[in-house]
Amino acid sequence: MRMRTRRETLHRAAGLGAAVLLPSLLRPGAARAQSTEEEDLRDFLEQAIEVEQDSVLAYGTALESPNIDAGVKGTLELLRDQEQAHANAWRSALDSLGFEAPDPPGDPADSEELEGLAELEKSDELLAFLAEYEQTLLARYLDLAPPLESEDLSRTSAEVIASHAQHLVVVRSALGEDPAKVLERVARG
């Protein structure tokens, strides 16, 4: 799919300008409140996009390794695609607000979160990194999502958080960890 450019978004918004302007003048307090809400949403979405894009790169880097176990490649591809679906959803939401999304990192070295990933070689090391990253990602979402004012974004966040919890189970299981122990780990956070 093709994202609208910022220019197109602004152009589209300009057509609504008069209709938007009048209520803003009549209700300055409400207009400020709406602006603050949009900025809060933007802050959430930018952070969510960054962690999801990092995650896509992390899975992609693991998949490119010649040492990754062939038996888990299909699983990792599925999880990577789901991370991309999360990123896409957040990017589209941010675009709807008229803000530009952060660029995806092209290399693990471009992201602090992925520090050290490029140096890992063994399959278990790569999987352990992905598991730790999923745990970190869950913690970030659990910190960012509760204050959201948007009910719909809160609902979507719950769906994405649930997805990452499942990813954590899948990756830990690929490492051969006992299922009950994995659940304990998830519960501890």
Place this chain on the structure above:
Amino acid sequence: MPRLTRRRLLAAGGAGAAASALAACGTSEPESERSAEGDAGLLADAALAEKGLQASAETASGKLEGEEAALAAAIAGSSTSRAAAVSDLLEAAGGEEPGVGGSGGDTLAAVADAAAGSITAYREAAALLSTPELREAILEHVTQTAAELATVRGLIGEEPSPFAFVTGGSEEPYEDTDFDPTEDS
């Protein structure tokens, strides 16, 4: 803000749910469904679903053997803790404790169904509960329950994480992985 059905979010296509939801936010009256009065109902739904999971996992743990029994017992224990926590929140919200849910069967497949039901209830509560504190508590329950669902699915030979957006329902969420973020934007 109007309530958006999943169908409506899906019908919009593209990268779906979140974008459609926001577009709707911008074109509709800012009418929130969140209210302290609504909390008790949401928490009662969550408590009922969690008790269903608890009962199902307890029944399964007594009938199954080996690794399956151990997993069911672990889920029963976690579910008991969550049910108690949700009941406390429900009481604080002035709601009435729901009755005990049915066991729904004695297999891990039944446990998976019950876990999906809990996710459905928690997902709605995570969207509509009136305070960040309540939503935070519920999101932690969503995390645990989704992990349990994936673990059970894996043990019974199903795909543990089949969807990018976990609703707990039977409706398959939108999934688009064709988007190329490096394309002209």
